[in-house]
Amino acid sequence: MKHITYNEETKVFRLNTNNSSYQMQVREHATLVHLYYGANVGDTEVTHRIISLDRGFSGNPYEAGEDRTFSLDVLPQEYSGYGNGDYRINGMEVEHEDGSDAVRLCYESHQIRKGKYSLSGLPAMYGDEDEAETLEIVLCDNISNLKVHLLYGVFPKLDVITRAVRIKNEGEKQITIQRAMSMEMDYPNKNMDLIHFYGRHCMERLKERLPLHHGVQSVESKRGTSSHQHNPFVILCDKKTTETHGDCYGFALVYSGNYRCEIEVDQMEQTRLVMGIHPYHFSYRLNQGDMFETPEVIIAYSAEGLGRLSHIYHDAYRSNLIRSKYVNTPRPILVNNWEATYFDFNEEKLFNIAKEAKEIGLDMFVLDDGWFGKRDSDYSGLGDWTVNEEKIRGGLPKLVKKIKGIGMKFGIWIEPEMISEDSELYRKHPDWCLRIPERHMNRSRHQLNLDITRKEVREYVMGQIFKVLDSCSVDYVKWDMNRSVDNVYSLALPKERQGEVFHRYVLGVYEMMEALVQRYPDILFENCSGGGGRFDAGMLYYSPQIWCSDNTDAIDRLKIQYGTSFGYPISTMGAHLSVCPNHQTGRTTPQETRGIVASAGTFGFELDLEHMSAEEKELAKKQIQEYKAMEHLVQTGDYHRLSSPFKNRDYVVWQFVSKDKKETIVHGVMLRNEANPHIHLIYLRGLESEAVYKDMETEKLYTGAALMKAGMPLPVKQGDFTPIQFRFCKVG
Ligand code: DGJ
Numbered sequence: 001m002k003h004i005t006y007n008e009e010t011k012v013f014r015l016n017t018n019n020s021s022y023q024m025q026v027r028e029h030a031t032l033v034h035l036y037y038g039a040n041v042g043d044t045e046v047t048h049r050i051i052s053l054d055r056g057f058s059g060n061p062y063e064a065g066e067d068r069t070f071s072l073d074v075l076p077q078e079y080s081g082y083g084n085g086d087y088r089i090n091g092m093e094v095e096h097e098d099g100s101d102a103v104r105l106c107y108e109s110h111q112i113r114k115g116k117y118s119l120s121g122l123p124a125m126y127g128d129e130d131e132a133e134t135l136e137i138v139l140c141d142n143i144s145n146l147k148v149h150l151l152y153g154v155f156p157k158l159d160v161i162t163r164a165v166r167i168k169n170e171g172e173k174q175i176t177i178q179r180a181m182s183m184e185m186d187y188p189n190k191n192m193d194l195i196h197f198y199g200r201h202c203m204e205r206l207k208e209r210l211p212l213h214h215g216v217q218s219v220e221s222k223r224g225t226s227s228h229q230h231n232p233f234v235i236l237c238d239k240k241t242t243e244t245h246g247d248c249y250g251f252a253l254v255y256s257g258n259y260r261c262e263i264e265v266d267q268m269e270q271t272r273l274v275m276g277i278h279p280y281h282f283s284y285r286l287n288q289g290d291m292f293e294t295p296e297v298i299i300a301y302s303a304e305g306l307g308r309l310s311h312i313y314h315d316a317y318r319s320n321l322i323r324s325k326y327v328n329t330p331r332p333i334l335v336n337n338w339e340a341t342y343f344d345f346n347e348e349k350l351f352n353i354a355k356e357a358k359e360i361g362l363d364m365f366v367l368d369d370g371w372f373g374k375r376d377s378d379y380s381g382l383g384d385w386t387v388n389e390e391k392i393r394g395g396l397p398k399l400v401k402k403i404k405g406i407g408m409k410f411g412i413w414i415e416p417e418m419i420s421e422d423s424e425l426y427r428k429h430p431d432w433c434l435r436i437p438e439r440h441m442n443r444s445r446h447q448l449n450l451d452i453t454r455k456e457v458r459e460y461v462m463g464q465i466f467k468v469l470d471s472c473s474v475d476y477v478k479w480d481m482n483r484s485v486d487n488v489y490s491l492a493l494p495k496e497r498q499g500e501v502f503h504r505y506v507l508g509v510y511e512m513m514e515a516l517v518q519r520y521p522d523i524l525f526e527n528c529s530g531g532g533g534r535f536d537a538g539m540l541y542y543s544p545q546i547w548c549s550d551n552t553d554a555i556d557r558l559k560i561q562y563g564t565s566f567g568y569p570i571s572t573m574g575a576h577l578s579v580c581p582n583h584q585t586g587r588t589t590p591q592e593t594r595g596i597v598a599s600a601g602t603f604g605f606e607l608d609l610e611h612m613s614a615e616e617k618e619l620a621k622k623q624i625q626e627y628k629a630m631e632h633l634v635q636t637g638d639y640h641r642l643s644s645p646f647k648n649r650d651y652v653v654w655q656f657v658s659k660d661k662k663e664t665i666v667h668g669v670m671l672r673n674e675a676n677p678h679i680h681l682i683y684l685r686g687l688e689s690e691a692v693y694k695d696m697e698t699e700k701l702y703t704g705a706a707l708m709k710a711g712m713p714l715p716v717k718q719g720d721f722t723p724i725q726f727r728f729c730k731v732g
Helices: 305-320 347-360 396-405 424-428 455-471 495-519 554-565 591-598 614-636 704-710
Strands: 004-007 012-016 020-027 031-039 092-096 106-114 133-141 146-155 160-169 175-187 192-200 203-211 215-221 233-238 248-254 259-265 271-277 284-286 291-293 296-302 334-336 364-367 409-414 476-479 524-527 545-547 573-578 602-606 638-641 651-657 663-670 692-695 701-703 722-730
Touching (some): 012 146, 031 106, 031 175, 031 296, 160 284, 160 305, 175 296, 233 271, 248 259, 248 305, 334 347, 347 396, 364 476, 396 409, 396 455, 409 455, 455 495, 476 495, 591 614, 591 663, 602 614, 614 663, 692 704
Parallel strands (some): 334 364, 334 602, 364 409, 409 476, 476 524, 545 573, 573 602
Antiparallel strands (some): 004 012, 012 020, 020 031, 092 175, 106 133, 133 146, 175 271, 175 284, 192 203, 215 259, 233 248, 248 296, 259 271, 638 651, 651 663, 692 701, 692 722
C-alpha cells in the first residue's frame, strides 16, 4: 500500500501512517496550503476546511488580481516565506544581494520515493524501503530562483512523519539565509495547551503545561547546545488531553544546538508552530549553486493521550534513530568513579573500586574526569589527552589490563570540545578556541570552547582521542561537554560567515562523533553535557544513552526522569545509585528507593564502593540482579506514567509492560507516609483485560481488568521515601 499519494486532479497530497493523516494541497497561484494533520481520515481529501474571505488589513499578492479573498496572511501554509503579506511567524527569511528580503514560495514539482531521505552531516531517522517513504516537494521563489525542497519521511507502522528542508540557490546572485525553520504546522484553532520541558543544571526537563495565548510564545536555546534550560521537544494537546485520552501532537527536533520553537495564535485564532535552528546569531551565505540543509523534526500524533505519544517516540527512536548495536541489548551495569573520588585518585584507588564492583556483580568500571594532562581540578588540562602519569602510574594500558584481568569491562570519560587556558594545547594554539578579537573571553567552569568549526582542530583532537582508545581496549566512552558555547567568533572564518559559527560548531560535533562511532562500532557511547544539557534526539543518533542529570538525588530524579520520559525512551536515561546524604541535595533516602529510581534508566553506581557496609553491599548485589531481570522491560517494553510528581505530593508510580503484555513491573516512591494513612489505589495500564496475572510476591491472582479498573492499594509503610514495587506475570 502506498502511504504517500498525490491526486493530479485535486492536487492534494495525502500522507498516511497507520493512525494519522497529513494532507496538503497546491491551490491558487501555486500556493502549497496545509490542510490537516491528525487522526487517520482515510481517503477523504479534506479540502473543505479552507474557506477564503476578504479580511481587512490582510493584503493580497499581486497575482491574485481582483480576488481580495486570497491572502497569505490567513491561509494555512505548508512553509511560508517572509515579505508576502503574511505577518505571522514564517518558515524562512533571506537577504538578497540588493538588501531586499522577500521570498514567495510557489509549488514547482514533487517526487515520491521508497525509503527515507537522509541529510548530510546531520543526524536523522533512517528507514529502508519497507519501513518508510519519502515525499520531496520543490517550492521556488521565481524571482531569485531559490529552491526550497520540503522533505517528508513517512513511517506508517511507527506513526511518525519527519520533516526537513533543503535550500538551494539556483539563481545567479548571492543569497543569505537569515532564518530557515525545519518545519511549519498550521492549525485552524487555538484551543490547545503547550507542554514543554524547562529546567536548569541539575534540574532538567521539568514539565510545564500552559494554555496557548494570542501572540507568540516560544521555547528555545541560544547556548549553542540544546540546553538544560529548555528541551527541543514540545507537545501541543487538546485542553482535555490526559495520559490516556485525547489528541496530542509531538515535535522533536533532531538537533543539538541553538533552536527555537515558536507558536503563534493569530488574529483568526489559528495556531502556527515553527521549529528549527534559532535565528539568533544565525545566517548562512549561499553562493550560486550552494545548498543548506536544516535539521529534522520528528512529528507524531496520538488520539490516545500523552502515554501513547511517548510510546510512539520511544519505539521510533529505539528502532529507527539510535544506531548503536547496544540499543536493545543489555548494557553493562557500571560503576563510575566521579562522585567517589572527583579529581582525587590514583591507580590503586581506581583498581580497588573496580575490585569491589566485581564482587557485587557489576560489569564495568568507568574512569571519569581527571585521568589526563595536568587535571587536578577543573582549572586545567582540557585539550591534553595524554594520561596523567602522576595519578595513573604505569599508564592507562596497564591499569586497563589489570581491571580487565579481574573480568571487568573498562570505560573512559572525554571532553573533546573543550580547552583549558592552563594546558599545553592552549599554550601552543591560543587561536584554537572560539574568541572574539580584542575582547576578553567569557569563562565557564574555567574552560573555553575549542573552535571545532575548524577541520584541523577537529582532526587534532580526534587524533589524540583515537590514540588513547587504540592504546587499550576500551568498552565504553562518555563524551562530556561542560559549558555553553560562547565567545562566538571563529578566527578562521571571514566576517560574512560569522553567523554560521553556532551551526558549524554543531556540525563539527556531529562529524567528530560520527568518526568515533564509525571507528569503534563495538564501543558503547554515553553522551553527557553537565548531566542532561544535551539530551536531544540528535545525540541519540550517536549514542544509545545520555547521562540524564548531574543530580543523582532519587527524589529530584523523580521529576527529571518523569519529564524526560515524555519524549525519550527510558533506556536512554543514564541513572546511577549514589551515596547518601546525596552530594547535590544533602538528602537521605533508603538504598532500596535509590535503586528503584535508578532502575528506570540505564542503571549504574556512582559512589565509593569501598565505603559501603557489608549490608549495603549485599543489598547492592540484589539490586543488580533485580535490574538484570527487568532490563528487557526498560529496553523494549512500554512505559506508563501512573502518576505525576508535579501533581501528586504523596507518591510517584510508574509501570513497565512487556510488548507481549505477559509481564509488568510497577515501581515508585512513597513521598510521604502519614499517621493513620489514607489508602492510595493505583490503576495499572496496558494489560490484557481478560488475562490472569499473578502477583509474584504474594502469589495472588488478578485479572488484567481488576488491576486496571479496580486498582491496587499501595503498601502502608513507615519512614521517609519508601520504595514501591510490584511484579505481575500473566499466568492464564
Ligand atoms: C559533568 C558530568 O555530568 C559528570 O558526570 C562528570 O563527568 C563531570 N562532568 C566531570 O567533570
